[in-house]
Amino acid sequence: MGGTVISLDGLQIGTRDDLTKAMESKGCESSSCGSSDAPEDMDPATWEKVKDHPCYSEEAHHYFARMHVAVAPACNIQCNYCNRKYDCANESRPGVVSERLTPEMAARKVIAVANEIPQLSVLGIAGPGDSAYDWKKTKETFQRVAEQLPDIKLCLSTNGLALPDHVDDLLDMNIDHVTLTINMIDPEVGTKIYPWIFWDRKRRTGLEAATILHERQMQSLDMLHERGILVKVNSVMIPGINDKHLLEVNAEVKRRGAFLHNIMPLISAPEHGTHFGLTGQRGPNAAELKELQDACAGGANLMRHCRQCRADAVGLLGEDRGQEFTMDLVPDEVSYDPTKREAYRDWVAEERGERRAAAEAAKSETAGAVAEDAAAMLVAVATKGGGRINQHFGHANEFQIFEVDAEGVRFVTHRRCDNYCVGGYGEEDKLELVIRTLEGIDTILCAKIGDCPREDLEKAGITAIQDYAYEYIETAVSAVYRARMGLPAGIAASA
Amino acid sequence: MALKIIKSQCTVCGACEFECPNAAIKFKGDTYIIDPALCTECEGHYDAPQCAEVCPVPNTCVPA
Ligand code: SF4
Ligand code: SF4
Ligand code: SF4
Numbered sequence: 001m002g003g004t005v006i007s008l009d010g011l012q013i014g015t016r017d018d019l020t021k022a023m024e025s026k027g028c029e030s031s032s033c034g035s036s037d038a039p040e041d042m043d044p045a046t047w048e049k050v051k052d053h054p055c056y057s058e059e060a061h062h063y064f065a066r067m068h069v070a071v072a073p074a075c076n077i078q079c080n081y082c083n084r085k086y087d088c089a090n091e092s093r094p095g096v097v098s099e100r101l102t103p104e105m106a107a108r109k110v111i112a113v114a115n116e117i118p119q120l121s122v123l124g125i126a127g128p129g130d131s132a133y134d135w136k137k138t139k140e141t142f143q144r145v146a147e148q149l150p151d152i153k154l155c156l157s158t159n160g161l162a163l164p165d166h167v168d169d170l171l172d173m174n175i176d177h178v179t180l181t182i183n184m185i186d187p188e189v190g191t192k193i194y195p196w197i198f199w200d201r202k203r204r205t206g207l208e209a210a211t212i213l214h215e216r217q218m219q220s221l222d223m224l225h226e227r228g229i230l231v232k233v234n235s236v237m238i239p240g241i242n243d244k245h246l247l248e249v250n251a252e253v254k255r256r257g258a259f260l261h262n263i264m265p266l267i268s269a270p271e272h273g274t275h276f277g278l279t280g281q282r283g284p285n286a287a288e289l290k291e292l293q294d295a296c297a298g299g300a301n302l303m304r305h306c307r308q309c310r311a312d313a314v315g316l317l318g319e320d321r322g323q324e325f326t327m328d329l330v331p332d333e334v335s336y337d338p339t340k341r342e343a344y345r346d347w348v349a350e351e352r353g354e355r356r357a358a359a360e361a362a363k364s365e366t367a368g369a370v371a372e373d374a375a376a377m378l379v380a381v382a383t384k385g386g387g388r389i390n391q392h393f394g395h396a397n398e399f400q401i402f403e404v405d406a407e408g409v410r411f412v413t414h415r416r417c418d419n420y421c422v423g424g425y426g427e428e429d430k431l432e433l434v435i436r437t438l439e440g441i442d443t444i445l446c447a448k449i450g451d452c453p454r455e456d457l458e459k460a461g462i463t464a465i466q467d468y469a470y471e472y473i474e475t476a477v478s479a480v481y482r483a484r485m486g487l488p489a490g491i492a493a494s495a
Numbered sequence: 496m497a498l499k500i501i502k503s504q505c506t507v508c509g510a511c512e513f514e515c516p517n518a519a520i521k522f523k524g525d526t527y528i529i530d531p532a533l534c535t536e537c538e539g540h541y542d543a544p545q546c547a548e549v550c551p552v553p554n555t556c557v558p559a
Pocket of ligand 1: 066124
């Protein structure tokens with residue numbers, strides 16, 4: 001992972017210019033996901049809740065980082081996509097084992113990370129089991145952290161079965177974000193996903209289990225919505241089992257007030273030892289996923305930037321610096337030093353205003369020049385955050401995909417590919433992987449690219465452009481689009 | 496009249512510990528163990544041994 005993490009070690013806290021320079025040289029992350037709504041599309045109370053939350057606001061995910069601590073190993077249900085030897089696959093990628101911590105260790109780790117990563121704005125508990133069922137540990141962790149870092153946002157994700165019992169606690173602790181994993185609203189479908197649940201002192205199976213789970217999930221959603229807690233619903237798309245059904249799930253959770261709906265692909269392989277893995281149940285491909293997401297686009301806001309992070313992930317979405325903060329590296333005693341985070345927040349407040357203005361300018365320039373019904377174009381972007389094109393092609397672990405037409409620039413999704421260049425020299429097969437990953441896309445924007453890979457990409461019909469290094473993504477993507485449409489690009493390419 | 500945990504299968508999730516009505520299950524060293532002196536197989540409390548009901552791994556909480 002060496003070269004791929006967003007290193008802020010060199011981030012000098014000084015003037016805004018210094019910070020901008022540091023971000024440019026060290027890199028940081030890109031443009032837009034979650035709810036892509038800007039403040040003007042939301043009521044002020046909601047914007048206040050989501051503006052620093054990388055998962056709830058696509059805009060925020062370019063600036064703010066989350067961390068997960070794995071303090072809740074116990075679970076009250078069994079999912080067919082989960083093997084309990086590993087982490088919960090609700091959110092985390094299956095087949096990984098996170099570092100399990102006691103609440104006391106977790107609190108120490110959060111402080112240590114806050115001292116080092118000024119972008120940290122959210123602490124989430126997503127397992128490795130179920131955070132609401134393993135409530136005592138979840139609650140103690142939140143309380144310990146809130147004592148020292150009162151401004152950090154707390155969130156948890158759960159299957160919802162135990163959640164109604166703890167909603168009052170959530171209010172007391174100011175938790176205003178909850179993720180519910182809801183894979184069905186029809187218990188018949190549920191029987192194919194959940195072999196059993198533990199409920200009211202008994203293991204229940206079949207239709208009984210799925211019915212109870214469904215009712216508790218709907219109750220959770222209603223209770224949270226009534227209390228003004230923002231709910232993100234995660235659904236795992238399982239082809240042949242709930243893929244079509246998720247359209248109904250989308251409509252229902254929207255009707256019940258879910259703020260965001262995040263449809264994630266099933267990740268399934270025999271070596272994970274899950275029921276689905278062993279029975280050969282496949283996950284959806286990128287096209288199937290996008291088709292479903294597009295079909296749902298009129299429903300609840302769709303989150304398209306979910307990275308299905310590990311239960312102990314640390315950093316901006318799309319990166320994981322967890323390995324830098326394993327417990328053996330966290331000191332026995334840590335005290336919180338707020339200076340870095342405060343300076344960073346001030347910088348973001350100004351920077352995101354500028355970026356929004358740049359995006360607006362690019363949009364009106366394009367709208368004025370391009371025919372209303374002009375075909376949309378997809379562009380891949382290498383970015384380390386901050387909404388800018390600031391990553392070297394060879395260091396990109398993933399590309400963010402943007403769609404542009406006369407209406408403006410929209411984040412569509414991210415596509416992961418393995419680091420194509422690890423030691424400075426690209427390997428042929430890795431480049432092929434990138435080309436496959438980018439199927440259907442013929443333009444890449446990056447901060448820099450070597451001559452060799454650029455020529456190879458060219459042969460594959462992909463143009464890599466480095467002229468817009470460190471530009472805002474919207475500005476650059478709009479310019480590329482205008483050029484494609486035969487119009488002057490409109491900005492000095494290397495401004 | 497007691498259950499035991501098959502250590503090699505246990506995921507150390509701790510679910511059994513907080514479902515046990517007799518506080519018979521404790522984390523010791525690197526695993527959970529059942530104190531046979533405290534375990535009643537849940538008789539008088541529930542219809543079925545709670546540790547076995549909740550445990551995610553089949554045949555892990557079994558009669559000693
Ligand atoms: S798993 Fe998804 S929801 Fe959770 S932190 Fe990652 S991107 Fe956000
Ligand atoms: S059988 Fe019941 S009493 Fe015995 S250890 Fe399991 S939960 Fe506790
Ligand atoms: S419930 Fe089962 S897997 Fe979990 S700690 Fe107890 S014995 Fe181990």
